[in-house]
Amino acid sequence: MSTTAISGAQVFDGEKPLGVTTVVIEGSRIVQVGGDAPAGAQIVDGTGATLLPGLIDAHVHTDRASLALALKFGVTTELEMQGANTRDRRTPISEDDSVADVRSSGFALTPPGGHPSELFPEDFHPGRPAGGGQGGGHRGEPPHHPDATSPEAAAASIPQLLAHGSDYIKFMIDDGSVEGHPGLPMLDQATLNAGVAAAQKHGALTVAHALTIDATRMAIEAGIDGLVHLFVEPATDDIIAMVKDAGVFIVPCTVLNASMMGITGDQLADDPRVASRLDSDWDATLRSCFGHYPQGKLQDVLDSVKALADARVDLLVGTDVSQPMPFLGGLAHGASVHQEMQHLVAAGLTPAAALRAATATTARRFRLSDRGRIAEGLRADLLLVDGDPTTTITDTLNTRAVWRRGARLAA
Ligand SMILES: [Zn+2]
Numbered sequence: 001m002s003t004t005a006i007s008g009a010q011v012f013d014g015e016k017p018l019g020v021t022t023v024v025i026e027g028s029r030i031v032q033v034g035g036d037a038p039a040g041a042q043i044v045d046g047t048g049a050t051l052l053p054g055l056i057d058a059h060v061h062t063d064r065a066s067l068a069l070a071l072k073f074g075v076t077t078e079l080e081m082q083g084a085n086t087r088d089r090r091t092p093i094s095e096d097d098s099v100a101d102v103r104s105s106g107f108a109l110t111p112p113g114g115h116p117s118e119l120f121p122e123d124f125h126p127g128r129p130a131g132g133g134q135g136g137g138h139r140g141e142p143p144h145h146p147d148a149t150s151p152e153a154a155a156a157s158i159p160q161l162l163a164h165g166s167d168y169i170k171f172m173i174d175d176g177s178v179e180g181h182p183g184l185p186m187l188d189q190a191t192l193n194a195g196v197a198a199a200q201k202h203g204a205l206t207v208a209h210a211l212t213i214d215a216t217r218m219a220i221e222a223g224i225d226g227l228v229h230l231f232v233e234p235a236t237d238d239i240i241a242m243v244k245d246a247g248v249f250i251v252p253c254t255v256l257n258a259s260m261m262g263i264t265g266d267q268l269a270d271d272p273r274v275a276s277r278l279d280s281d282w283d284a285t286l287r288s289c290f291g292h293y294p295q296g297k298l299q300d301v302l303d304s305v306k307a308l309a310d311a312r313v314d315l316l317v318g319t320d321v322s323q324p325m326p327f328l329g330g331l332a333h334g335a336s337v338h339q340e341m342q343h344l345v346a347a348g349l350t351p352a353a354a355l356r357a358a359t360a361t362t363a364r365r366f367r368l369s370d371r372g373r374i375a376e377g378l379r380a381d382l383l384l385v386d387g388d389p390t391t392t393i394t395d396t397l398n399t400r401a402v403w404r405r406g407a408r409l410a411a
Contacts (some may be wrong), residue, residue, distance in 0.1 A: 001027040004406070005037030009046025009384060013052045014373035017390050023051055025380040028405035033376055049400050052387050053359040053374050054381030056336050057320030058251045058366070059228045064092075066323070067099035067334040071409060072277050073291050073334025073400050074383035078316070079366060080104035081228050082116070082205065084143045087165030092104040097407035100334075101381075103366070106161050108170035108209065109195050111185040115174035115209065118181040118326070148187055151194035151260040160197040168205040168366070171195055171224070173215040178232055179261065180292045189218055196222040205367065213239050220246045225364060228318060229253050232260065232296045235304040243259030244311040244396065249365045251318035254298075254343040258331025259289040261296040265339070274335045275399040281324040286336075288329025305347035314365055315349075316339060317358035338397050380406035 004025045009019040013392065024032035024041060037043055054076025060066070061083045070078055078100050084105040085093065095101055110116075110191055145156035161169060171192055176184030187195075192208075199206045201270070207226045208219035214230050228254035231239070243250065255370035259265070265286035268274050278286065309315060317340045322330040341354040349357070363372020371379045382403040387395035402409040 003041040005041040006044045006046050007037050007053040007116070009049045009203055009375055010388060010390075011051045011098040011374055012352070012355055012390055013375065014358060014363070020122050023374060023382070025382075025403065025406045028380055028382050029406075030374060030376055030378050033374060034281070039069055044384070044401065045386060048378040049384050049386050050390065050395070052355065052383045052385065052389070052396070053372055053384055054402070054404065055294040055337050055358045055396075056319070056368075056372060057254075057319055057333075058316040059253050059320045060333065061236055061320075061322040062102060062333065063323075064099055064336060065094060066321075067102060069277070069332070070149070070281065070334040070337075071098065071402060071404060072399075073337065074385070074396070074399055075100050075337050075366070076381035076402070077101045077103070077371060078333070078403050081170055081209070082106075084110045085312075086143060087167065089143070089165065089335060097404045098409065100404070103167040103368070104165075104209070105168050105170035106143050106164060106166035107145050108172050109146045109154055109157065109187065110172035110174075111148050111187060113125070114180070114185045115172045117174060117182060118176055118179055142190075148191055148195065151190045152227040154191045154195035155198035158202055158204070162202055162204060166204070168207055169195070169199040170207050170209065170228070171222075171319070172209045173218050174209060174211060175215075178211040178293050189221065190398065191223070192218060192222045193261075217242065218247060218377045224248060226316075227251065228299060229341060230257060230302065230304055232293055235307050240304075240307045240311055243308065243313055249314040249316055249361075251307060251316045252344075253300070253318045253320045253340070254301055254305065254347070255288070255331055255336045255340050256320035257296065258298050258343070259302045260291065260293040262291045262294045263291045263298060263330065265330045265332065265336070268332075268335055268339045270378060271397065272400070274332075274338075275343075278332055280333065282332045285324045285326055285329045288326035289326070290330060300371040301345065305344060305349070309349050309353065314361050315344065315357045316362045316365060317344070317354070335377065337392075341393050341396060345393045351392050354393055355396075391407055
């Protein structure tokens with residue numbers, strides 16, 4: 001088994017800076033943090049750089065090509081919040097160190113005709129990429145579509161989803177108002193309660209799509225574990241207190257809210273460190289935006305993020321990035337994770353808190369005990385960047401090297 005020692009770099013272990021520390025990788029694992037490099041180890045000189053755990057995007061919709069793009073930006077795991085990359089279908093991805101690893105909810109509980117059907121042109125089927133090329137590597141049974149037409153049906157769908165390889169269970173709570181499609185069919189409280197209770201009875205983590213304060217309140221009343229969006233309206237003291245008291249985590253996806261408010265990803269796309277890694281389809285997508293909620297204000301979202309952080313609510317970095325299509329724009333796999341961290345810092349988090357939100361906090365809340373930190377025995381999912389992102393968050397884009405399971409990604 002090959003042994004590699006990364007020496008001379010400052011280490012951020014997912015929770016805190018450790019100073020200049022040697023990290024040793026053997027095969028796919030981290031075997032030593034601190035001390036001297038073992039004799040015979042291949043040395044990677046990390047002078048002037050910072051070693052981080054591989055980043056985790058806690059809200060994506062993805063496929064093999066997108067996972068490859070994410071990895072180029074040091075994102076070693078993507079958490080899919082509706083899609084086809086369930087446990088039995090992703091074996092080729094799990095074994096391929098040229099793409100990011102993935103976990104998936106499979107398909108979310110939503111009523112017939114409910115969100116996200118309003119987002120797509122009639123001939124577009126999310127999770128089934130046109131041409132079939134992008135999704136390559138899928139095996140096993142087709143993804144299971146749960147039935148959320150009644151509390152009983154929702155509860156009965158949960159063991160089916162888990163049997164089909166869902167890693168956690170997602171609930172859509174959306175009446176379409178934020179997307180400019182008011183009146184969409186939406187889960188009612190009783191169906192949501194029954195689904196969440198059934199999932200938790202089976203030991204599954206539950207997450208909700210909720211873009212409004214009302215939907216957030218419904219999710220919390222049902223006992224949800226986490227929210228994979230942040231409401232777009234200005235926060236109230238009541239909702240911040242409710243989130244805090246419930247102990248739920250939030251994946252704000254500030255970049256998505258910005259896109260819905262009409263802010264494109266032009267600024268990120270103009271960064272040469274980003275432009276050099278995007279093809280023309282992703283460049284065009286990043287330079288676009290959703291734009292369904294122009295009445296919203298990004299500063300309200302940033303203020304909510306700060307209020308939640310001050311209340312010690314666990315915040316996780318996520319983007320809601322999807323396919324390279326301008327109507328899903330303002331986002332790009334991997335790149336947008338870095339912009340999300342920049343938004344969190346703009347909201348008032350420290351750079352270290354933003355890094356935690358993309359590593360250790362996410363691993364802990366999603367029960368991924370083998371990653372998200374630099375510690376002995378964990379997966380060698382690592383990102384080495386020039387500079388010091390614990391003081392300058394934009395330094396996360398100064399990629400020097402990426403390792404996935406100890407395999408260094410070819411430059
Ligand atoms: Zn999403």
